[in-house]
Amino acid sequence: METANFFENITTSFVITNLIDILIVWYVFYLILTVIKGTKAVQLIKGIFFIIIGRVISNFFDLTTTTQIFDMVLQWGFLAVIVIFQPELRRALEQLGRGSLFRASTSSEEAALEKLTQDMLTAVRYMAKRRIGALIVLEKETGLKDYIETGVPLYSEISSQLLINIFIPNTPLHDGxxxxxxxxxxxxxxxxxLSESNKIAKDLGTRHRAAVGISEVTDAFTIIVSEETGNVSVTQGGKLTKDIKMENLEELLRKNWLVTSNAKEGGGLFARK
Incomplete structure (x- = not known):
């Protein structure tokens, strides 16, 4: 009878209100995780969870002394958390005041792409000016596992300095x-x-033929810096576009660089070969 009365009292406004309540709580927790991600606070939160689990277990087995100790830790833990998380809390309040806390949750991917794009442009500009040959392939939907296995695995963060250093002449990795x-x-x-196309100019070398070749069999986007002329070219869909300006390259990078993607066999951001 009580159950029947409960369902009779449920209204549309009640359901919507509770749904909004749950979404707000979920979003607040999401913002908190966004702020503390990558900081020491993550490890401290793990420690708090262990304490809570220990409290539940000790209470279940009726361990009186242990339970009292856990209760004391939890009782004073709130003040300890404020002290320990003071830098993170201050940063969160500052971001909230600037309104950037909410923007960060929706534009993190755009911010990552912006940084990567600028690092790539800086490296390409540096190498083009000094005629340092380079061949850079950006994986898209088609996995490149077979070709990754032919090289030296790095799985490293991207920076303009590292991009440049790898292609410095007479170093072990510069020629691939x-x-x-x-x-x-x-x-x-x-x-x-290597592409067998007879449309490729005879004066273009192996880098350009390899770039066209990979674009013929995959959907990869490739950047080539010529060590003879310093010109920058790109390939996609089997098509070679020469003498790309930096502003055009920036636009192409924003369009073709998949900063995040689902893990998949043979490719993806989190794929490991």
Whole structure:
């Protein structure tokens, strides 16, 4: 009878109100996790969870002394958390005051792409000016596992300094292709299939033929820096576009660089070979 009365009292407004309540709580927790991500607070939160689990277990087995100790820790833990998390709390309040806390949750991918794009442009501009040959492949939907396995695995963070250093002449990895998955350098010194197309100019070397070759068999986006002329070219869909300006390259990177993607066999941001 009580159950029947409960369901009779449920109204549409009641359901909507509670749903909004749950969504607000979930979003607040999401923002908190966004703020503390990558900080020491993550490890401290894990410690708090262990304390709570220990409290539940000790109470279940009726361990009186242990339970009292856990209760004391939890009782004073609130003040300890405020002291320990003071830098994170201050940063969160500052971001909230600027309104950037809410923007960060919706534009993190755009911010990551912006940083990666600028690092890539800085590296390409540096190498083009000094005629340092380079071949950089950006993986998209088609996995590049077969070609990654031919190179030296790195799975390192992307920076302009590292991009430049890998292609410095007479270094072990400068003469192959670099393959990028999401926001990581997956490998360097990889071998790519050479295109047999007779549309490629005879004065273009192996780098350009390899770039066209990989774009013929996959949907990868490839950047080539010529060591003879310093010109920058790109390939996609089997098409080679030469003498790309930096502003055009920036636009192409924003369009073709998949910073995040689902893990999949042979590719993706979190894929590991």
């Amino acid at each position: 292709a670099m393959i990028i998955q999401g926001d990581k350098i997956a490998t360097a010194g990889s071998y790519l299939p």
